[in-house]
Amino acid sequence: MDTVTVSNANLLDYLNDPSPRTLGRSPLEWLDRLNKPTVVHVAGRDRSRTRAMATLLHGNEPSGLFALHRWLLEQHTPEVNMLFLLGGVYPAKIPPAFSSRQLPEGRDLNRCFKEPFEGEEGAIAKAMLAELRKAQPECLLDVHNTSGTGPAFAVSITNDAAHQALTSLYTDRLIMTDLRLGALMEYSEQEVPTVTIECGGAQDDHAHQLAYEGLVRYASRSDVLSLEKAEWNVAVLRNPIRVELAPEATIEYRLEPSGHADLTFPPDIEHRNFGIVSPDEPLGWIGKKGLGILTAISHNRTENMEQVLRVKDGQIYPAQAIKAFMITTNPVIAKSDCLFYAVKATGEPIF
């Protein structure tokens, strides 16, 4: 036994072809029985090949685990061997279940898939990568939920036929990014096509259903990497900019500005997700501080906000036709993460 196996045995639990009795009747019962990040192996018809799927890297994003629980209970025989990696079991188990993204003092597991693998999350990420190297999967999916409601989309660092074909198992939108953050999808760099799937909101039944239907397609097809077999035509959005709000700025979601906030968006702003917004369509209202409270960031570089948004009579308009997505109506996320992402209406980068 080599050292990797010895240390992984402490960090991870293993389930081989789990029976319905092991799984419990509901995903919550199963979560109760999970004690550690867990590796699930299911033998396929073709035992010479393996496909991998990670999920629950964020403990409050349960669609992938719900889908896997349902799929395992149904006792399918997949086309090829399946390797499932359940990452954030510890945060997911903090009551109320599936409400914590990460441990209170812990790190975001999906930022830990790179050297130096520090702390407990770094060790878990390293152990998961060792499982992938051992299994040598032909491809890898990482299934998440978005923070808002919004439609599903995929994210990858590569845009080729294999990545588009994987995307098309779940959705017709692929965001390609050159940003490197230590996310699991960067496993693409190991020549294994890897796509992150954002199924939609964590509370959204449609997201759970999509996660399940996508898993059925992923596990049952003989070929998931050729575009000829693809489910949908995939629209590729390249290198979106992140629009961030200054930490001290205030935001409100109202039909009209109250005059107290630096930025006001209408409560239905989420309906703008993935639609094209033309330069004559207002997005919201800006306060007295103007656009200075917003930052546009592309590939880790700060850009000129006025090339993205313009202000006229206190209202904000796109400076050119844009496609915006991951728009949130949660003020906590708007302030701690970002307001939205945007590309040109054509899908090309703004900068």
Ligand SMILES: [Zn+2]
């Ligand atoms: Zn996530």
